[in-house]
Amino acid sequence: MKKKTILILLIISALLSCKKDLFLNKIDYEIPMVPGRLTISCKLKNGEKPLALIGTSVHISSDSTSINDSNFVVKLFEDNLFIENLFPVNGLGYYGGNHTITKNHIYQLTVSRNGFNDATGSTLVPDSVQFTDYSIQWDSAQEKVHVSFKIIDPLQTSDYYLIEPYSKDSNDRNRTLQFATPDPTMEDFSAIDGFLGGITPQYSNILHGGVYRDQYFNGQLKEVQLTLESYFFENNILSTVYLRISRISKGYYEFDKSMNIARSNEILGVIGEPVQIFSNIQGGYGVVASSTAISIELKP
């Protein structure tokens, strides 16, 4: 009987000793080391000078920071012909050039730096968007503006259209406009930090844009309908609407889309799938993308 009692006491004490350990245990884990790579972040715009942010990737647990200085060699090629070396703009990794980007040409950026493999990215600057039948209806009673137009999509694959309405404030600064559309095929590209291009986001770094892929209307007319509310205009008063319509490269679309998903995914934690930011850089990371935009002014 005594033996049984001792055995039971031993078991109970073993259980109690383990109880404090019945929680999640955490042990440090080392992510394997990988060499740094050169990075390029560049969206070329038809009719504008090139501008790119150049840097290096840094191991996730490294104490050092990304290198963004003036010691990179950045070359610009147009249709495989060397054009110019881009020069540091501000010492913070931005490199600019004097050449004017022209639609329907292929541009390539090559970056090199001692101790790193070269990185290269290229893009075909798309042609301008053709559109027709645009109209605007001012609904003062509802304090809304209804805008519609039709995109003339050429019979070729992989066309991507970015649509961004905006207004101007009394100081002639651009003002982002949110909009609604009844069209479920328009993809919402609203939650990206300062990277949708074109409109300087002086009030907010959240832009509001929608993207169409031509998979559903290749070679046809695509009607676009937008509704804008007065709430987003200065002083809640409807005023001139500017409509920027861009044809963007596939890399532009894929990059922004992955950025958008990654941002949305941050709040999901462990239940979300990891999101790889799109990269089209050989030997490095980042994107070389391009767009050709047109803007129209729609007055009340």
Place this chain on the structure above:
Amino acid sequence: MKLLISLLLFLATFVVGQAQTPRVVNGYVEDEATGERLIGVNIYVSGTSFGTSTNSFGFYSLTIPNKSLVITASYIGYASKNDTLDLSTGNQTHNFKLSVSTSQLNEVEISTEESAVQQTQMSTITLGIPEIEKMPAFMGEVDIIRAIQLLPGVQSGTEGTTGFYVRGGSPDQNLILLDGVPVYNASHLFGFFSVFNSDAIKNVQLTKGGFPARYGGRLSSVLDISMKEGNMKEFHGAGSVGLISSRLTLEGPLFKNKTSFMLSGRRTYHDLLIRPFLQKGVKLGYYFGDFNAKINHIISQKDRLYLSFYSGADKFYNGSKIYYGNKIEEDEQYLKWGNRTGALRWNHLFGDKLFANLSATYTHYQYNVGYEFKGEPDFYKYEYTSKIEDYGAKMDFEYSLNSKHHIKFGANYVYHTFTPGGIQLVSESDWQDVDSLLQLSSIINANDVSAYVEDNWRITQRWKANYGLHYSTYFVNGTTYQSLQPRFSTAYLINENWALKASYANMNQYIHLLSNSGIGLPTDLWVSSTNNVKPQQSNQIAMGSTHNLFENRFEFTAEVYYKWMDHLIAYKPGATFISNSDWQDNVETGGNGEAYGLELLLRKQKGKTTGWIGYTLAWSNRQFENLNEGNPFPFKYDRRHDLSIVLNHQLTKRIDVGATWVYSTGNAFTGPQSYYTVGQDGNTPVDVLRYTDRNELRIPSYHRLDLSINFRKKKKWGERIWNISVYNAYSRRNPMFIYAKDRYGRKPSFQQVSLFPIIPSFSYIFKF
């Protein structure tokens, strides 16, 4: 369809070709003490190669020569029985009643039964409940699926969970049948326990490849679980009291030797135990419970009726209850899920040769995530619901054509209703009364029809084959999918102790499980193939050798396999089940997969020491056009090495000890590897993470030792067993997952999280 008809015509030629007058002997095999019918009993004619085994209803049928013969029934754990039959007068029905062996511990017992060597079927393993019950328990609970995970070719999921992955397949590719009814989610407590209460289960069989034509609807495995039928002769019970749960099973005759019942229940009591320790007003708890019931009625010698039912539920909740004077305000967040299954089955014997089973089945799985607020007079509720529900009807026939051909054929119909995501909003107050249901994904109804025919062909004394066709068609949203799936397996006996085997199986699957790769939540979505999402397909070839060693005391099996899969789906990057759009917008389709490997199993089922050593060397990859830049990547549960050692030793008549040790390569995962800066246009640049290629990284390897000891004692009222088990005996910190402490901050540190250190447990088990 033409192929099916051709096959039937081909089979018919054998009828014409048989001019001899062989005899048919058929019957049932049952436990002498309980009347419970026994599955998989080997029936063979001594001194010949004629043999078969009982089906899932304990029925056998043998066509054998017209003379006096000795027929043996042999089953692990039972004393073999030899009966002499004189078949010269005609066909006979002969039932066997086997009694539990008292000499099963005899090391040198040599059996001439049809062992795995003689079976045509390969890639199949049967586990008996006594074998499973001797294994170390986890928190006092033995678990069927935890035992299955120890078999070669079967990978476990994350630490402690009961998800299983067979030959590189995903969990939805396992058909889990409880009395012939699919169970869609076999997990309790986020996967730490399975829904199968071992007290209510009779038999477990896992098929990993070489699928006979009667099976369909899944790509990777069939786990066929049979519930106990209930004791036909006496009233008995069994139960246990453990650290986290208790269970009780009762069985007995409703009408002696005519109708029996079995009732079994299990419930955890964590929620009840912690209630006194919670602060006033705090609601927090978790429980799960199961209920199994079965009625078994003998209508006549040729007719039998089975009615079985299962219901299980889990609920996790937390909330508050606040008192404002006379008023009470309560709120609660909850996650609950559960299965319900039911089956009505009727066995009938037509003449001497044709056995038939007719089944009507029902299965339902649902989960709800919600929030509720009750005040006075306000009531708010938000609930997200996803469910799948099937109604089915099935006919299965077995026909013993002649001494060389045993044919099985049948048809199955299932009506599926998929409700992948709906939100109910209820708001009741003085000023509004809203009760609305929003379907985020459309409800899909589908008709799933299939038919099969297979022949177990004894080509020569040494060469056997099983071949057949499984045809299925699926009607969904105006789209019809059809599939004709050939199946073939063959075995060649080099000698009576060594057989070489090979198989090919083409499989088709019309339903998919959308699963986030992070953790195994019950929130994974069951969805249907649609116009856009095609059915999954697989082809698997396997070859192997089965060898009886050391006078049949050991069985050694080696198999290699290659499986390729098409039309797989996966969540798009960043997608989850929480979405405001149709699930079809969130998935990548058209994925391919391949899995290949080597499996070794050394098993000992007789003697004082029993158990097995299983080893798997495996590869499993996936490829999707829009994932991992289109490059192939390892499947999350791609594990190069997997080793299991399972041992049980009978120290004395009253004491047995058990140990299991497992080792496996760590799970693959995708981790952030570096970061870099993007930005332009004068905006503040932002850092973004660069992840590794998909599933490029590995968490550290997994290994664990579990121990158990059982003290048995006969009592006046029956038997009591004290079970002491130790899970993770050397307290290995096995990683469950890796996470970054500061995902977007500088210098984030990474930690691997382990769930279970050493966990001793004990339970008191009683049987009367």
